[in-house]
Amino acid sequence: MSLTAQSTDPSAPRFRVRPPANWINDPNGPFRWRDRYHLFYQHNPAAPVHSNVHWGHVSSHDLVHWEHHPIALTPIPGGPDEAGCWSGCVVDDDGVPTAVYTGVDRHHTGLGSICLARALVPEDETLTDWKPRPTPVVTGPPADLDVVMFRDPFVFRSGGRRWALVGAGHADGTPSVLVYDCDDLTDWRFAGVLLDGNDPVAADVFGDRAVGWECPQLFETAGGDWVLVVSLWDGDPCGTGYLTGHLEPYGEGELRFETRTGGRLDHGRDFYAPAVLQEPERALMWGWSWEAREQSEVDRAGWAGVLTAPRVVDVHADGTLRVVPAPELELLRAAEPFVSAPSRLAPLPDSYDLTVTASGRTTVSLLRSASGAELTVVLDPDAGTVTLDRGDWPRTGPDGSAPIVVREAAAEVRILVDGSLFELFVGDRATVTERVYRRPDDVPELVVTGAAAAVIGWEPVPPTHD
Numbered sequence: 001m002s003l004t005a006q007s008t009d010p011s012a013p014r015f016r017v018r019p020p021a022n023w024i025n026d027p028n029g030p031f032r033w034r035d036r037y038h039l040f041y042q043h044n045p046a047a048p049v050h051s052n053v054h055w056g057h058v059s060s061h062d063l064v065h066w067e068h069h070p071i072a073l074t075p076i077p078g079g080p081d082e083a084g085c086w087s088g089c090v091v092d093d094d095g096v097p098t099a100v101y102t103g104v105d106r107h108h109t110g111l112g113s114i115c116l117a118r119a120l121v122p123e124d125e126t127l128t129d130w131k132p133r134p135t136p137v138v139t140g141p142p143a144d145l146d147v148v149m150f151r152d153p154f155v156f157r158s159g160g161r162r163w164a165l166v167g168a169g170h171a172d173g174t175p176s177v178l179v180y181d182c183d184d185l186t187d188w189r190f191a192g193v194l195l196d197g198n199d200p201v202a203a204d205v206f207g208d209r210a211v212g213w214e215c216p217q218l219f220e221t222a223g224g225d226w227v228l229v230v231s232l233w234d235g236d237p238c239g240t241g242y243l244t245g246h247l248e249p250y251g252e253g254e255l256r257f258e259t260r261t262g263g264r265l266d267h268g269r270d271f272y273a274p275a276v277l278q279e280p281e282r283a284l285m286w287g288w289s290w291e292a293r294e295q296s297e298v299d300r301a302g303w304a305g306v307l308t309a310p311r312v313v314d315v316h317a318d319g320t321l322r323v324v325p326a327p328e329l330e331l332l333r334a335a336e337p338f339v340s341a342p343s344r345l346a347p348l349p350d351s352y353d354l355t356v357t358a359s360g361r362t363t364v365s366l367l368r369s370a371s372g373a374e375l376t377v378v379l380d381p382d383a384g385t386v387t388l389d390r391g392d393w394p395r396t397g398p399d400g401s402a403p404i405v406v407r408e409a410a411a412e413v414r415i416l417v418d419g420s421l422f423e424l425f426v427g428d429r430a431t432v433t434e435r436v437y438r439r440p441d442d443v444p445e446l447v448v449t450g451a452a453a454a455v456i457g458w459e460p461v462p463p464t465h466d
Contacts, residue, residue, distance in 0.1 A: 009301055010350050011437050013418040015332060015460050017041070017066055017286070017307040019056050023048050024305040026215060027286040028055060029090030030277035033097055034125040036061055037277075039286065040072055040099070041307060042087065048304035049295075053084035055099070059126060063284075063310050063328040069128050073099060073117055080105055080113045080136045087152040087215055087273065088114075091162075093185050096122045100164065100185070102151040103136060112151040114138035114166070116185060138166075138188050141178065145193075146171040149212040149233070155182065156218050156278070158247050163255060165194060169212025169233065174198060177216045177230065179255050192254035195228065195243070201259035202243060209238050217276040219283040225315045227283075228257055229265060229274060237272045240265035240287070244319045261319040267406050268424075269399050271308065271433035284326060285311045289421055292395035292435040306421050308433060322428045325416060329353065333458035340456045344448035349459045351418045358411050360451030366415070367393070367436070368443040375436065377413060377424065384409035386426045393436050406430045411453075418460070 018024050023044035031038045036059050043056035055073035058066040073085040081103030088101030097119040102112035113136035120129040141147035149169035156163055162185070166178045176196035181189040197203060197210065210232035217229040225244050232239045243262035250256040265274065266287065274287040287308045291298050298304045310326040333353060339346035348366060356364050358379040367375035373392035380386070389403040410427035417423075424432040438444065448455050 009303075009419075011301065011420040012303060013306045013421045014351060014462075015064070015418050016309060016421060017058055018303065018305060019043055019045070020068070021048075021302050022046060022304070023050060024056065024307070025050060025053075025288050025290070026087045026273035027275040027288060027307050028087050028101065029099055030275050030284065030286060031090040031097065032277065032279065033092075033127060036125045037063060038090065038097075038127055039066070039307070040090065041288075042085075043071070045071060048298050048302060053086060055085050055101070057128075062331060063326055064331050069126060072127075072130050073101065073132065076132060079103070079132070079134070080115055080139075081132070082106060083108060085115075086112060089154050089275075091155045091185075093118070097127055098185060099130065100153045100155055102153065104151075110149045110151075110169075111140050111147070113140060114153050114164075114188065133186075137182075137186055138180070141166075141168065142190050145178075147178075149214075150178075152215045154215075154217055155185075158220075158255065159249070163191070164188070165216040165218060167212065167214045167216050167230070169210075170196075173208075173211045175210045175213040175230075175233070177213055177228070177257075181253060189253070192250065192256070194255060195257040195259070199259055201245075201262055205243065205262035206232060206239075206241050209234050211235070215273045215275070217274065217285075219276050219278045219313070221283070221315045222281070223315065225260075225319070226257070227313065227315060227321065229276060229285075231273050240272060240274060242321050244315050244321070263320060264430075265321070266431045266433050267404055268431070268433035269395065269397065269404075270435045271431075276313070283313050285313050285323075287433065289433055289435060292397060293437055294396060306418075308421070309416055309418075309423055311431070316429070320429065323425070323431055324428050325414065325423075325425060329416070332460035334461045337456050337458050339446060341452075341454045344446070344452060344455055346446045346457070348417075348444035348446050350444075351460050352415075352457050353460060354415045354417075354446070354457035355454070356413055356415075356448060356452055357454040358451055359453040362448065362450035362452045364413070364415075364452075365447040365449075366417075366444065367438065368445060369393075369439070370441040374447075377415065379410065379413060381409050381411045386410055386413060386424075386430075388424060388432055388434070390434065390436055395435060404432055404434075406432065
């Protein structure tokens, strides 16, 4: 089934990955197999709430036309994952696609085990059948580290060997990423703490908010830099961040991450738990965008959560992150734009792909309420800021709906909207992901004022099979 065959609910994204109904959270195991992309995700098939976690599964030849497959991983009664198949990755283990994931049992207190499941028919490009290994390969963290959070394995290669990261938090409130040697996926050896919150760069970038680092991801750029991505946990999700640097051998068979710089991965309030796919020429990233509305509204809608558009991530010369939408997203564009310069006024569809280039201070209004309030993006290249103001469209959560100011001297923004999912790309240096729910009396209309030099926007159309 195509993702575009889903609900007509105007808040429901039509072109991004989500199940037809019920709950989705963390993207898991993005994987390329026989020229097909596979993407898994935490999924409750029974209700739009975080519980009963399985692995959902979609695949695509082109990153825009996604097809649903049967659930890949299901909790096994009495097994190490009986209370949920949590986050992890998928790797090629000698020609057999293998899921490496967190299993939690009925007695877990934040400590997961590391489990494996292998594709039963690896020659089948759809990878619809999986067989879990009956026992974990790692039952928990090393006893002498006083770890109270342990989950989310991520497998990568370095120095001709296979290694794995595991997100962790310690009893004294220090977050960390642990590293294991797992050249043999069935035989894991603890290889030290890759990095923890006492690192000066990490402390400066992330502060002391997090007591655990979830969903660690690591990829190498064409220039030889390594990028470590972590999701910040303080008992609840509290943001995402990245660090750039280098992997260095340490002691006997250990690795350390030597940090260079870092920053916020996304400046929005509705982005978490990103997953990365390392390809030969690029790295792709998806994140989870949760619902920012009352649970009663979620229950009525019958669905919760969506994955972001795929993003290409790299590193600038100064070590900061470079992030842009995957170019494949242009395959969704209609044959003709619905707006282009010199026009600066147009009705907006439920989903759109809009680029505005500014030569000076420019205001982009996207939505108008019955009271006359507007949802705006203001580019001010001279002041070196881009500001999202959505104050009349409140969202739930303790961090509220205050304006978001990104301090970048960007002359261009690209705005991807799909139903309630709002993704703002500030040049190639920052992103803002928010959920904005349109009300029946809101007017979706583009109005551009100020020194805009170029405006162009496309409505996405359902992709067709070749």
